[in-house]
Amino acid sequence: MSQNKLKILVLDDEPIVCKRLQPALEKLGFTVDTFTRSFEALQAVESSTYDIIITDLKMEGMDGMRFLTEAKKISPEVEVIVITGFATMETAKESFKKGVFDFIAKPFNLGEIQQVVQRAAAKIRESRK
Amino acid sequence: MRILFAGDEQPYSAYALKEVTRLAMNTWAEVTIMGVITGPVSHGQETPWPLEHPLHQVLHGYREDFLKGWQGEDSPYAFKNWRYEWLPVKSGLWEETLVCRSAMKDLKVRLRFGNAAQEILGESKEEEADLIVLGCTKGGQCQWLGGQAVPQTVVNEADCSVLLVKEDQPITGILACLDQSYISQDSLEMINQMATIHGVSLELIGLSQEGAMKKDVYRRLIEIGDYYEDRDIKVTTRLTEISEFEAVVAQELRQQLLALWLGKKSLLDRFFPRDWVGRFVSNYQASVLVMR
The missing domain is CATH 3.40.50.620 (HUPs)
Structure with missing residues (x-):
């Protein structure tokens, strides 16, 4: 495995979303871990280092907004991309206040999220030069 | 989400644009506003810029109306990103031009030439749109400018979802x-x-x-x-x-x-x-x- 391979965590309570995203992002050369429960995903953030987090907002238990807040506390450098099926102006604004890299409403095609992830990866690589 | 709004010069298109603005304000979608000047296209030749055609002014107005939707709020479409880009001037000639792009989300305004329905379908495929939004006359006609069956053709043939807005009515x-x-x-x-x-x-x-x-x-x-x-x-x-x-x-x-x-x-x-x-x-x- 390449030392430069960026690591992505995907969190969405709908397994079909994880199933679609994982191969699409691995195809671009990223290492991808997927989770459908936010508490398990947060444990993974605590025990491992991720470069990019892609998270849904509306989930049972800990919602995406709280998850990204906690994840940013643990790993302030991580770039977070929010994906949501229930977009509102408030959630979009709150996401950006919390310093997310991008906000994407569902449905989205894989090309769209691949582009956003590539931009986030470029930013990370630039900051590490 | 990627939204393609196809509009003409008629009031129903302005209603449909309001719906696009509402959708975009909530979803921060990538948005393309497009119009089509109908008529035959001679392939392989430069299409002259239609200075006198009202549609390009209408599209400019749609862009302004769309951006006004934020009313001073932080807009993901605000132009903050100045940079030089190589752009084609004519066949075989490129120029490095200073352009200003949206900081977060793209708002494109495009004009195409040809058959309206086919150009809308073509744009939606090329841009990989998730949703096409267009207006049409209300009542039983459901037409576009000049009585064309543009809405019907688009809903019948599009690969993605299509929202057809008939009038400026709240959805209950x-x-x-x-x-x-x-x-x-x-x-x-x-x-x-x-x-x-x-x-x-x-x-x-x-x-x-x-x-x-x-x-x-x-x-x-x-x-x-x-x-x-x-x-x-x-x-x-x-x-x-x-x-x-x-x-x-x-x-x-x-x-x-x-x-x-x-x-x-x-x-x-x-x-x-x-x-x-x-x-x-x-x-x-x-x-x-x-x-x-």
């Missing part, structure tokens, strides 16, 4: 008709967004034939009802005989958005003659969302 509910078991995740999510943005409930209509409903379709109806309930969207379910469906739809309130799932196994597709979608879309009084 969503009426979704299910006649097949295959429902794409994208279409479920499109309904989620519509119900959230408009703050409305959902009524699911299951279509039966001669009093019976296919087991897998019935199971899917229950699953979809549960899916939305789990996501705090108020949902009611009822069954309607397919032969009565057209009459039922015609009686519904004009502020209800009609959502139709289209697919290869559609019962409606088998029951009604070809191009039934175009006819339903024409006959329904309010806006229609055709999902794929």
Whole structure:
């Protein structure tokens, strides 16, 4: 495995979303871990280092907004991309206040999220030069 | 989400733009505003810039109206990103030009030439749009400028979902008709967004034939009802005989958005003659969302 391979965590309570995203992002050369429960995903953030987090907002238990807040506390450098099926102006604004890299409403095609992830990866690589 | 708004110079296009603005304000979608100057295109030749054509002024106005939607709020489409880009000047000649791009989300305004419906479909494919939004005349005509069947052709042939806005009316509910078991995740999510943005409930209509409903379709109806309930969207379910469906739809309130799932196994597709979608879309009084 390449030392430069960026690591992505995907969190969405709908397994079909994880199933679609994982191969699409691995195809671009990223290492991808997927989770459908936010508490398990947060444990993974605590025990491992991720470069990019892609998270849904509306989930049972800990919602995406709280998850990204906690994840940013643990790993302030991580770039977070929010994906949501229930977009509102408030959630979009709150996401950006919390310093997310991008906000994407569902449905989205894989090309769209691949582009956003590539931009986030470029930013990370630039900051590490 | 990527939204393609296709507009002409008519008032219904301005109504449809309002809906696009509302959608974009909530979803921060990538948006393309496009117009089509109809007529034959001579391929392989430069298309002269139509200085005198009113459409490019109209499109400029649509851009301004779209951006005004934020009224001083932070806009993801605000132009903050100045940079030099190489742009074509004419065939074989490029120029490095200073351009200003949106900081977060793209707002493109495009003008195409040719057959309106085919150019809209072409743009949606090239841009990989998730949703096409266009307006049309209300009532039973459902037309575009010059009496063309642009809306019908787009809803019949598009690969993605299409929202047809008929007039400037608030949406007070969503009426979704299910006649097949295959429902794409994208279409479920499109309904989620519509119900959230408009703050409305959902009524699911299951279509039966001669009093019976296919087991897998019935199971899917229950699953979809549960899916939305789990996501705090108020949902009611009822069954309607397919032969009565057209009459039922015609009686519904004009502020209800009609959502139709289209697919290869559609019962409606088998029951009604070809191009039934175009006819339903024409006959329904309010806006229609055709999902794929």
